[in-house]
Amino acid sequence: MNQRQPAAATPVVELVDACFAYEDGPPVLSGVGFALPEGRATALLGRNGSGKTTLLRLLSGGLRCSSGRLRLGGETVAHDRAGLTRLRTAVQLVVQDPDDQLFAASVAQDVSFGPMNLGLSEAEVRERVEEALTALDIAALRDRPTHLLSYGQRKRAAIAGAVAMRPRVLILDEPTAGLDPHGQERLLKVLARLREAGATVVMATHDVDLALRWADDAAVLTPQGLRTGPAAELLADRELLAAARLRRPWGAAAAEVLRAHGLLPDGAPGPRTPEELEALASPAV
Incomplete structure (x- = not known):
């Protein structure tokens, strides 16, 4: 008697046959499928210009597929106000340069911006801000002007602003870039705590050693397309790494x-x- 296999869990967020090209430019992505399972850590790797940042912006709704679909919880995301609001309460992108994200006078004000725009009560906003500051280990910096923070502190403040939205998916574009080894270790500990709390995390990085150490899954962009799978398996594939211009x-x-x-x-x-x-x-x- 054949036993029925359990159905695969619906990805939290997923690109289906996604294509994208900037105006008057060649295709950046063509026919890409990329699914993020609940609770997994995924490293996105590829050479400069391979489309990593474009892919992350498609996942977070900052860009719209030329063709193909973006799904959230199995449902296609409409690129209207209601659809994007639904997406951005579930998926948050932290860009590579924190100075492109931080704008308020103090750390607490900056972290509170997203929750305030959700129309939450003042008490709920305060709770989320304290929760995010504590998670990123920067509670002591709540009243510090953002322009007086160190680079590593600004990185963590930018991530705190995303965490305060309590997203199901946290997307990080080169989060360790510019950090010294101590700063990288502190950030990885923060990400470990967020994962323990149930967050799904995807990180774009050039650091293959970091990807192998940190990620459950890897997604590697090459000129032939995107390959996904267990991180240890993909990052041992010499041909794939050569195609992506990555070292072993x-x-x-x-x-x-x-x-x-x-x-x-x-x-x-x-x-x-x-x-x-x-x-x-x-x-x-």
Whole structure:
């Protein structure tokens, strides 16, 4: 007797056969399908000019597909006021440069802007602002003028403004760009807390090591289109990485060496951090 397989969960947000070209320009994306499952972390990778930022703006409603569809919870998003309001309460985009996003006099004022535009009560707005500031570890900066923040603080303040909307999907365009290693670690801890709270996160990045370490899934843009799948699988595909002009992650190279020396069984996950590599390479005591 055949058993029926469980139906795949509906993606939170999804592009279906999406095409886009800027005015008087060649196609940037053609026939792209990209689905974000609930609660997953996805790294979007590709060379400069491959269309990563365009893809993120299509997902968040900042751009409209030339053809194809954008779906939210399985329903096509209408690009009218009601449709875009529905989308933007569920999907929030944080752009690469925080100075393109921050505009209010203080951090708290900036973070409160989105919730206030939802027509929430003053008490609800205050609650969301405090929640977002705490989540991003910048509660002590609530009254600080945004122009006096460090670059890393401005990055976190911009993300806090998106988090205050309590989106189902948080989209980050190169969030670690310009951060020193300590700043990157602090940001990754913040993202880990957001994921534990149930957020679906997609991050565009050039950093293949970061993608392998952080992401459940990867989406790689090449001139031939978009390929998606488990991050460890895609980021070990030499041909795919070459087509995308990306180097191999050190973790994938280390896993190959470990398997050749019998230190890692076939099919076992490779190291994603130096600590994992040290544990795999050290003989058991």
